[in-house]
Amino acid sequence: IESIFILTIITFYLGILGILINRLHFLSILLCLELLLISLFLAIAVWSINVNANFILPINLILLTLSACEASAGLSLMVALSRTHNSDLVANINLLRQ
Incomplete structure (x- = not known):
């Protein structure tokens, strides 16, 4: 069980590192956020x-539900961004207001 805790800590830090490295593209940030939430879900389940x-157990279900909501909201922003600006660059998110 200790090795699973170490695995969740490593995946959590890899998700944070991925967000810091891939700040340009919105889809890679969404994938790294999902990695953060899955590692948190696994850590709570193992604990x-x-x-x-x-x-x-209800906390895990709530976390899983919030993860699905975050994914759907992020993908809807991704679709809106790619339809209006034909790219997934994070710099174009502020242009969605217009």
Whole structure:
């Protein structure tokens, strides 16, 4: 179980590193955010198994629901950005107001 904790910590930091490196493209930022949420989901699930805490399971379901909402909102922004500006550059997000 300790190796799974180490794996979740590594994936969390890889997600943060991916966001810092790939700041140009919106799709890569969305993928890194999903990696952050999946690693957090896995860490909470493993922790709840480790301490035999069954009350943590609803928190995992809420986190999974929020992750799906974040993905759908991000993809809708991605579609709007690519339709209006034909690119997924983060610099074009401020141009969506016009």
